[in-house]
Amino acid sequence: MIYFVGAGPGDPELITVKGAKALSQAQVVIYAGSLVNPALLDMCAKGTEIHNSAGMNLDEITGVMVEAYRAAKEVVRLHTGDPSLYGAIQEQMDILDQEAVPYKVIPGVSSFLAAAAAIPHELTLPGFTQTVILTRMEGRTPVPERESIRSLATHRATMCIFLSVHMLDKLAAELIAGGYPDQTPAAVVEKASWPGERALVGTLANIAVKAHEAGITRTAMIIVGEALSAGYRPSYLYDANFAHMYRGDGD
DSSP states (O other): OEEEEEOBSSOGGGSOHHHHHHHHHOSEEEEOTTTSOGGGGGGSOTTOEEEEGGGOOHHHHHHHHHHHHHTTOOEEEEESBOTTTTOOOHHHHHHHHHTTOOEEEEOOOOHHHHHHHHTTOOSOBTTTBSOEEEEEOOSSSOOOGGGOHHHHHTTOOEEEEESOGGGHHHHHHHHHHHTOOTTOEEEEEESTTSTTOEEEEEETTTHHHHHHHHTOOSSEEEEESGGGSSOOOOOGGGOTTOOBTTBOSOO
């Protein structure tokens, strides 16, 4: 069996129990060496065959998987965060389908969740937003026009923006052009959950300057939205005067 495993955002303790179990039982591990914390490999059994995919192409990666499966070996393909987000796993799974090789996906903790924990702040607050948009700026990978930053900004929901900190000046300008006020709260979290984690908090008007002064140019999550501000209406969930199926009218 092939297991696509979400390694989590960086802290080895943030891999799921199920993911750690799969990693400890694997005979072959292919990990995304440019992003996955190598400390996770300490969970592998002695003698595990380990490949760093940073220097491999798609055919080489899937070739190792198929060969190992046909040799009756358990394989873990270890991706950073959750593999369903910017993990490029679909093309790998499609090839495995063509080769009639079975696989499963074990989800992981995404970096946007670790970034929210680092600030720390809730991303959805009553009266501000109940929506979180996960996206990225267009770079080498194109983005459909309907999903441009300026277009998405019209919703003024909380936005968690991946792979874009090196274009933060342009990003902030596009967000403002799309409808966010320039004083909208914004945060940049570098290497969320890693030992060198850094979190900056500001507004769209100054967050790019703050990140530049801090020298943050890669491996960072950007969070933008009014939900990061202080004032909000408390949730009905724990309101003593709000009844639901688990709690009566407070009598």
